[in-house]
Amino acid sequence: MELLDLFSWSILIPWILGMLFGVFVGATPGLTATMAVALIVPFSYHLADTRASLALIIGVSFTAIFAGDIPATLLRIPGTPASAAATLDGHAMAKKGKGTLALLIDLFCSSLGGIVGVAMLVFLAPQLARFALKFSSYEYFWLGTLGLGISSMVSGGAIALGWVSAILGLTLSMVGMDIVSGAQRFTFGSTELMNGIEFIPVMIGLFGISEVLRLLSEWQPGVEERQPSKPSETASPGSFFRNDFREMFRALNIIWKKKWNFLRSSLTGSLIGALPGAGADIAAWGAYGAARKFSKKTESFGTGVEDGVVAPTSANNAAVGGAWIPALVFGIPGDAVTAIVLGAFLVYDIRPGPMLFEQDQGQVQGLFWIALITQFFLIPCGYLGVKFFGWILRARKALVIGAVILFSIVGAYSLRNSLFDVWVMLIFGVIGRFMEIRKAPLAPMILGLILGPMIEENLRTGLIKSSGSWAPFFQRPISLFFVLILGLTLVATGISKIRQLNAKSKP
């Protein structure tokens, strides 16, 4: 597969259209990046050129992750789970009238982070994948716990409330059929609950409906309820692009100033993405936590700081490239999106594994080129997505509330064509609002719901393998490393909180 061949219209058209589709699906609350890739794969089979099919699938997989950040920033509804961390500072910036700037930083960070991810894929794939292969149940258990622990500690508020939120999420993940024994747990005789609680309605409820309920509970009739916007965002259509050019340079300037945060987050994202099971969501939280730890203004995170936008958005796209490392070298997908892409590769007679690098270097190079060029195409495609959703900022809040409710209902319903999921969404909206009043973070709950089955399965498999002994969970070197990281993060966060309390109590 030659580089120049990729620039023929027969490849470019489906590639770009696929990316626009990825922007749309990723940015629509309730529709995930996984769903975007799953929907596009059948389309790709109808294309005559295999390279066009591969470009279409790869383009969608990268774009949908970025697009999830758009509603996360503008509406505080993560388009995909990987965007949950982007709801923190991105949305806070939007509320200050810097929504366009936040999204442009996000867009460039996603593109550049994607390039770092692909570079890691190209240069470090064999070594990192070999390392990840050494993991067994014990390491996966701690990996999941570490991801959950980090999200509990960095989501803001009291650490204990973060853990309560995470444990609530884990408990919810226990609903349904037990994966090992087949026993029914907490189903209350409901057939809908036998497959467990779907995380998408829960996610929409916690992040979307709870926000709507907050707006309604604080509604003041007669007061002009427009979203905050700055002059550049309400400018006439003529000055529309000129102002955005200025904002683009500003965004690039900010990224340059935050280059070490960007690099650290992209590398963290790529490395976490390369670990099977740990997808872009854990990568984003891990990078956000690291950025917060390294920042001199730890307490300002969550209030709309640029570092808080740079970290998760560069990490989640870098993780997509990272997830490809074990997928291509060993055939182990890093996350659900990569698993679908891997399945599509098999249809096109691309057999992932070490031999692929030996026998079909041209094919591997072609895939690398497509992934790399996709990062450059992401900027215009993502920009269109940003502009489309940016209009929401200028709408009257009463109309936005109605639109968010309707999109949330349709998003929850379309998953399984079930009104049960819509009720689940509403119930979790109320729970989310109640938790917010108590100042309990919501994101650990979502992560707990996603990671629960992985943590439990690996805990039980590990115990079965060790005949009921807990020792291997603490004695194996990599497990011990994860335990130490978790312990150190807990201690460091605790010390930081005590210092904050001491500083507040001083006159």
Added chain:
Amino acid sequence: MQSDLDKSTPSVTPVTGLLFGLALLVVAGVGLLMSSKIQSIGFQDPSDPGPVFFPRTLLSFLGFGGIFETIRHTWRWMNQSQSQANNDALAMNMKYLMVGMGGISALILALPYFGFPLCASLFLVGLSTSLGIQWKPAVIFSLMMTAVIWVIFVWGLQAPLPLGSVW
């Protein structure tokens, strides 16, 4: 997210904390009670802690959290004036919250009978006008939004939305 809350909601009052603690206790209590009904099917490895172990451990942690929260906020509640304790109720505009909640519930209940296009349009008109939008723009917006969602989901993504059994 948390920092959003710091600005947008009042500080946590003992009533909120107490209710949160009690809610955790109820969830933990009901969960632990229900966990006794979980039964393994088929062969179980003696080293496998079983399907009850993990949820029971989690619910126990949740219960401890609930006890701590309840005791802490009961103590706070007993040591403050009545007017401070009522801050939660004062902070909320229950009228609009009830309009929203009632509207969403009615929409979900009506969807299988009257279908998405009619229910969604009526819901949007009702919500927008009750929030202060004039009826003309409310109707135009409602029809446009319903049509856009229909085109995107039903035609574009082939995701069926309910048409209603009444028609």
